[in-house]
Amino acid sequence: MDFSVESMETPALTKAHLSDLLYEKIGLNKRESKDMVDAFFDLISQSLVQGTDVKISGFGNFQIRTKAPRPGRNPRTGELIPIQARSVATFHASLKLKAQIQGDSVEGLEP
Numbered sequence: 262m263d264f265s266v267e268s269m270e271t272p273a274l275t276k277a278h279l280s281d282l283l284y285e286k287i288g289l290n291k292r293e294s295k296d297m298v299d300a301f302f303d304l305i306s307q308s309l310v311q312g313t314d315v316k317i318s319g320f321g322n323f324q325i326r327t328k329a330p331r332p333g334r335n336p337r338t339g340e341l342i343p344i345q346a347r348s349v350a351t352f353h354a355s356l357k358l359k360a361q362i363q364g365d366s367v368e369g370l371e372p
Contacts, residue, residue, distance in 0.1 A: 276302065309350055321354040 276298050283294035305323060308315050315323040325348050333344040354362075 317355075319355055319357045321352055321358055324351050324353070325349070326351050 277295075280291070280294040280298045283289050283297060284291050287294075289297065305315050309323060309325055312325055314325075317323075327348050328346060330346045331344050333342050334340065335342055
């Protein structure tokens with residue numbers, strides 16, 4: 262099945278647009294489409310909050326990384342301020358996705 266996002270009015274792929282694509286291409290009703298998209302992103306969010314990595318084959322990995330505390334500087338005043346330790350979500354694209362973005366052949370890169 263081919264999903265095209267070229268006809269979008271905005272340059273971003275939104276949850277609403279994903280829901281519309283499920284409605285149009287798969288045949289789910291609008292409520293089921295919205296619920297499925299919401300459930301998908303809720304599952305990813307909950308997994309990351311619990312500290313579990315999320316790996317989507319052929320797309321990439323979402324991970325939580327802990328950043329150490331460090332000194333920072335207020336750009337307006339130049340004053341030194343401490344930046345506290347924190348957790349951040351990171352995304353690393355798969356080799357297959359990177360190859361698709363570059364327009365390269367994707368055969369044999371990932372199972």
